[in-house]
Amino acid sequence: MKLRIQFTKHGAMKFIGHLDTMRFFQRAIRRSGIDIAYTGGFSPHPIMTFAQPLGVGIESDSEILDIDVNSFDVPVGNPIKFEQQFDDDEIHTIREHMIRVLSDQMSEGFLIRDIRLLPEKSDNAMASVAAAAYTVILPQDRTGEVDLAEAVEHINASEELYVIKKTKKSEMQIDIRPRIYDLNYSDGRARMCVDASSAGNIKPELVISAMYEIMGADYPEMRLGITRNEIYGRDVNGDLKPLIEFGSYY
Amino acid sequence: MRRLALSDDILLKIDKPARYIGGEINSCMKDAASVDIRFAMCFPDVYDIGMCHLGIQILYDMFNSWDDVWCERVYSPWPDLDAVMRRENIPLFALESQDPVRHFDFLGITLQYEMCYTNILQILDLAGIPLVATDRSDDDPIIIGGGPCSYNPEPIADFFDIFYIGEGETRYRELLDTYKACKAEGLGRLEFLKKVCRIPGMYVPRFYEERYNEDGTISERVKLYDEAPDTIRKEVEMNLSDTYYPTKPLVPFIQTAQDRVTLEIQRGCIRGCRFCQAGQLYRPVRERTVEYLKSIAQEMIDSTGLEELTLSSLSSSDYSGLEELLDYLIEECNRKHVNISLPSLRIDAFSLDVMSKVQDVRKSSLTFAPEAGTQRMRNIINKGLTEEVILKGASEAFHGGWRRVKLYFMLGLPFETDEDIEGIGELCNNVAMTFFDEIPKEERREPVQIVASTSFFIPKPFTALQWAPMGTREEFVRKAHVCLNGIHSQLNQKRIKYNWHDTDTSELEGVLARGDRRLGPVILEVYSRGQIYDAWTEYFNYQTWLDVMDELGVDKDFYTIRERADDEIFPWDFLDIGVTKRFLLNEWHNAQAGVVTPNCRDKCSGCGAAVFGGGICFMNRNQEA
Numbered sequence: 001m002k003l004r005i006q007f008t009k010h011g012a013m014k015f016i017g018h019l020d021t022m023r024f025f026q027r028a029i030r031r032s033g034i035d036i037a038y039t040g041g042f043s044p045h046p047i048m049t050f051a052q053p054l055g056v057g058i059e060s061d062s063e064i065l066d067i068d069v070n071s072f073d074v075p076v077g078n079p080i081k082f083e084q085q086f087d088d089d090e091i092h093t094i095r096e097h098m099i100r101v102l103s104d105q106m107s108e109g110f111l112i113r114d115i116r117l118l119p120e121k122s123d124n125a126m127a128s129v130a131a132a133a134y135t136v137i138l139p140q141d142r143t144g145e146v147d148l149a150e151a152v153e154h155i156n157a158s159e160e161l162y163v164i165k166k167t168k169k170s171e172m173q174i175d176i177r178p179r180i181y182d183l184n185y186s187d188g189r190a191r192m193c194v195d196a197s198s199a200g201n202i203k204p205e206l207v208i209s210a211m212y213e214i215m216g217a218d219y220p221e222m223r224l225g226i227t228r229n230e231i232y233g234r235d236v237n238g239d240l241k242p243l244i245e246f247g248s249y250y
Numbered sequence: 251m252r253r254l255a256l257s258d259d260i261l262l263k264i265d266k267p268a269r270y271i272g273g274e275i276n277s278c279m280k281d282a283a284s285v286d287i288r289f290a291m292c293f294p295d296v297y298d299i300g301m302c303h304l305g306i307q308i309l310y311d312m313f314n315s316w317d318d319v320w321c322e323r324v325y326s327p328w329p330d331l332d333a334v335m336r337r338e339n340i341p342l343f344a345l346e347s348q349d350p351v352r353h354f355d356f357l358g359i360t361l362q363y364e365m366c367y368t369n370i371l372q373i374l375d376l377a378g379i380p381l382v383a384t385d386r387s388d389d390d391p392i393i394i395g396g397g398p399c400s401y402n403p404e405p406i407a408d409f410f411d412i413f414y415i416g417e418g419e420t421r422y423r424e425l426l427d428t429y430k431a432c433k434a435e436g437l438g439r440l441e442f443l444k445k446v447c448r449i450p451g452m453y454v455p456r457f458y459e460e461r462y463n464e465d466g467t468i469s470e471r472v473k474l475y476d477e478a479p480d481t482i483r484k485e486v487e488m489n490l491s492d493t494y495y496p497t498k499p500l501v502p503f504i505q506t507a508q509d510r511v512t513l514e515i516q517r518g519c520i521r522g523c524r525f526c527q528a529g530q531l532y533r534p535v536r537e538r539t540v541e542y543l544k545s546i547a548q549e550m551i552d553s554t555g556l557e558e559l560t561l562s563s564l565s566s567s568d569y570s571g572l573e574e575l576l577d578y579l580i581e582e583c584n585r586k587h588v589n590i591s592l593p594s595l596r597i598d599a600f601s602l603d604v605m606s607k608v609q610d611v612r613k614s615s616l617t618f619a620p621e622a623g624t625q626r627m628r629n630i631i632n633k634g635l636t637e638e639v640i641l642k643g644a645s646e647a648f649h650g651g652w653r654r655v656k657l658y659f660m661l662g663l664p665f666e667t668d669e670d671i672e673g674i675g676e677l678c679n680n681v682a683m684t685f686f687d688e689i690p691k692e693e694r695r696e697p698v699q700i701v702a703s704t705s706f707f708i709p710k711p712f713t714a715l716q717w718a719p720m721g722t723r724e725e726f727v728r729k730a731h732v733c734l735n736g737i738h739s740q741l742n743q744k745r746i747k748y749n750w751h752d753t754d755t756s757e758l759e760g761v762l763a764r765g766d767r768r769l770g771p772v773i774l775e776v777y778s779r780g781q782i783y784d785a786w787t788e789y790f791n792y793q794t795w796l797d798v799m800d801e802l803g804v805d806k807d808f809y810t811i812r813e814r815a816d817d818e819i820f821p822w823d824f825l826d827i828g829v830t831k832r833f834l835l836n837e838w839h840n841a842q843a844g845v846v847t848p849n850c851r852d853k854c855s856g857c858g859a860a861v862f863g864g865g866i867c868f869m870n871r872n873q874e875a
Contacts, residue, residue: 015271045557
């Protein structure tokens, strides 16, 4: 059986890189007593897939992790380490119980939002990713003279948006406009929903630098405060739907 | 949310920011206002190394089990952050509270290797604490050192208020209670230290002075405070099955040098290898009971979720309950999908059987530590491993499917001849021959690989070889080439790979290991020229050390290549480890004569460690009775 876990990554946890986050969850799940399935061999490891790596320094309201479990068994009476998310009398279902035991194993900044059961034949988290929503906070003293609200209006009104994308080997011009699904800006804060699929992933910094470029300004060196708000897949109709909603309650 | 000492801007600019944020699973948070004593425990190297140290984990757990103490951790900032902290005047902070270390009551520094000495000064400097102990005021933390290098603390005596000699489980409570009483009475630093020096195991270096003969050797130690004891006996925890053990060890976010649950099965070693310092320092041998180990192993696996467990001891094969313990651990770990790693096992039928159960034979390698190439040399150092045993073990291993063998040796041992060095190549060749003789052609698809590694012998305090001269760098380089040529002249040389250890590092380690107080100013000056992280080849700069020694008139050869007279006073003679100098001197004479001394389980040789009234010294006597 496949479970889909939704968690947040805030505060100091934004400094934990992707591989370390994976290792953290492997250990947290082992401590929780959730009956995760393992690969075979001399160094067995728990079977889990993250939807998409999150860069160091970026926070998230909604990270997605799929795990395989052998059963719904969860030991009772795990010690509570951090602020309790639920009162014991609010726990009625196995799902709520699982959320509770895994929450107990989080360090400050990681929070388990939900755990859902995936249908038997669903795509894994990584293959399902279609889009992601981000909020980007720009440092106030750096936005300067450039009217970014106007930049966003330009982008939204145009059919194409060519940017230079640098890879390790080369630089190429690509049109990112079709991959920006939603973009708005006010008061130093940009919100966007962009392509996050493996073929067409767009980093939020790329959109911000395009906003400067379209206004004919240089992109200043600055540290953006980025939060990923949601990760989406596509439902049977092709519409964007939060990945967690592909799972059901149990 | 916890407030971090470093800004996001800094944390995102440096390598591995998770080294500095704390908040790991099982780290201990307390309310600073509700404790009496704040203790910062430091490993003066980078987080990735320091986090793996069991001793600190034991003390961290012990301190935090006391309501009136909050123990936090500190590691050396990596050079990238070091530069930022100096530029922006950011004081060194402890990981848990992220508060400046300067405001703590104690700063404990573990002394695991000599090459960390400049990092101690880095820690003090970044914390804003005066580097020299006697320059500190009542507001500065008490700086206390412990660990293996505290058995010759003299080169760094200037920088410490106290050295805790021995195992930490026994006397910290008394020390902290003394501190609280002094604070309540309003007594200052010096009055506190005067009380401390009367607690067993506590060495307060400022109450002593070294005097020297014209030839540079020590003429006497003079006490500057009458009440200070003449000798300080090491502290020993005699019941290792009823004491502190970290059953909820910290789980780091980033990958560290040894990311696993550590199960310390015993302390001490029955084998009296004459070069080995740990073998003498941690006598007598004391085992933890199998029952105790089973229960703490279980707890540690459950509380960490770590994927690997390892046994820790100087010689695991000598643990009397090994078979029962391993049977249990293999079953438990299998059930919980935890790997077992088994270092320091002697290669024999039993250990090969166990290893084949817990690791992929084809991918793992086997390790032998003959330490020397000929039996003559192995008798001198009392390494009771014969070529026959090695070849038998290798043969069994090859039949079991292993193809990779590592062999460890030392160069520069006392009374070594070129024949002994060439013996290393011969021994390696004989291991390869065993493979070709015994394994039929059709099973040789994966060829045998032998890796021989040599390090340079460094005489250490409290060993039988503490009187021995150490080789020079030039000799070491020559000997490494003799060894290499010896290997190249062998029939199976293509199957043998040879590595050797850096000579500069070895020489400096040799100077510091048997050094005295005259090296304090050298370390201080080297540090003030910007030198830190000497244990890391990319940052080690031997020229700076040579320049400073030259300018301050310190002769490195005095500490390294000089053979000591039998009656020389050593800088560490005032410490009492149980094992007597008389016994060690006798062992030095046995080494010269090539006479072997039996291990503690076969026969007591009267080393003196029986003075602690327990451990193997008494287990055997009871059996005889």
